[in-house]
Amino acid sequence: MGEAPAPEVLYVNGSSKVVPETQQNHVNNVNVSDTWYEEVIDDDLKWSFKLNSVLYKAISEYQDIALLDTKRFGKxxxxxxxxxxxxxxxFIYHECLIHPPLLSHPNPKTVFIMGGGEGSAAREALKHKSMDKVVMCDIDKxxxxxxxxxxxxxKEAFANKKLDLVINCAKAELEKRNEKYDVIVGDLADPLEDGPCYQLYTKDFYEKVVKPKLTKNGIFVTQAGPAGIFSHKEVFTSIHNTVKQVFKYVVAYSTHVPSFADSWGWVMASDQPILIDAVEMNKRIETRxxxxxxxxxxxxxxxATIMNKTVSKSLQNETHVYTKDNARFIPGHGIL
Structure with a gap:
């Protein structure tokens, strides 16, 4: 018997997908049934997805983009x-991002979403009956x-008349607008060293751009990266501590997201008390x-706001504050 052919490696977004059998590989809209996509979690850890196909891949002005059809998690x-x-x-990530701040607000009518290009955050915000306007501002058309x-x-969210879709840098868009918002959402990509978003996690940005654009009872929420027992010190504790320097009331919370292969964290903040009890939150879910x-x-x-002992201690003891010149990053790559 002859030797089996070496696996072919197909690179997408800097990560490899290994095809164990010799076959023709296609990139767009064609089945590649033995192809895997690998995501680098850390220097010594990878997370692999078996694919049905690669629906789309490109390099935009700002980042590598891929839309994958995975066997386990769908698109x-x-x-x-x-x-x-x-x-x-x-739905786990986007319900956790959007509904806690909107349900904690007494009567949310306007939301500004930084990032959120896929439309899922806007979709969840538009479920609220009180909503008059949702601005979704993503830099990457x-x-x-x-x-x-x-x-x-x-599709329905993108077609909703209450959605104001803007292609721009969220910082520049917020700065030029005169109106204020009941809720501002950071649905941004993770802070990567050469990615487009890390400066939108800094104290200066929260203090000078985000906070002045909130209404009196306004609430800010941001995704805050991995929050697992081994990963929470990458950026989660630092984002939490940075937000604490700007807002009077700050709540961190987390949950497991299967496709992320980890627990994920969010930080919600306001200058007004924001926690409501479980019974009242359920009532608001039903009526709003x-x-x-x-x-x-x-x-x-x-x-979800109660952390395990290790993460809780790390949140309490964190001293790092995000600045433009002193940022933390998660393992990964960008193209800028």
Whole structure:
């Protein structure tokens, strides 16, 4: 018997997908049934997804982009080699990002979403009956365009008349607008050393751009990266501590997201008290939201704000504050 052919390695977004059998590989819209996508979690750890196909891949002005059709998690959006969301479980991330601040606010009518190009954050915000306007500001038109084309679950959100879709840098857009918002959302890519977003996690940005654009009872929330027992010190504790320097009331919370292969963290903040009890949160879910939530309820949310001993201690002891010249980054790559 002859030797088996060496596996072919196909690179997408700087990560390799290994095809163990000799076969013709196609990139767009064609089955590649033995192809795997690898995401680098850390220098000595990778997370692999078996694929049905690669629906789209490109390099935009700002980042590597891939839309993958994975066997386990359905369609998955990957930016700069990092999973942003997957069809099967994106509702976990987006319900956790959007509904806690909107339910904690007494009467949210306006929301500004920084990033969120796939439309899922806007979709969740538009479920609130009180909503008058949702601004979604993403810097990358190419990401927005292909998400509008491929992500069927968000077609209604993109077509909603209450959605104001803007292609621009979120910082520049907030600075030039005169209006203030009840909730400002950071649905940004993770802070990568050569990626486009890390400066939007700094104290200066929160203090001089975000906070002045909030209404009196306004609430800010941001995704804050991995929050697992081994990963929470990468950026989660630092983002939390940075937000604490700017806002009077700050709440960190986390939950496991299967397609991220880790627990994920969010930080919510305001100059007004923002926590409501579980019973009241459930009442607001019933009266304020069109449709049903799949993941979040009052009891769960309050449990999500309670960290295990290790993470809790790290949050309490963190001293690092994000600045433009003193940032922390998660493992990964960008193209800038």
């Amino acid at each position: 998955a959006l990957v930016l700069d080699g990092k999973m942003q969301s997957a069809e099967a479980d994106e 190419e990401v927005v365009d292909f998400c509008r084309k491929y992500l069927i679950a968000n 939201i069109d449709g049903k939530l799949l993941y979040l309820d009052g009891v769960w949310f309050h449990s």
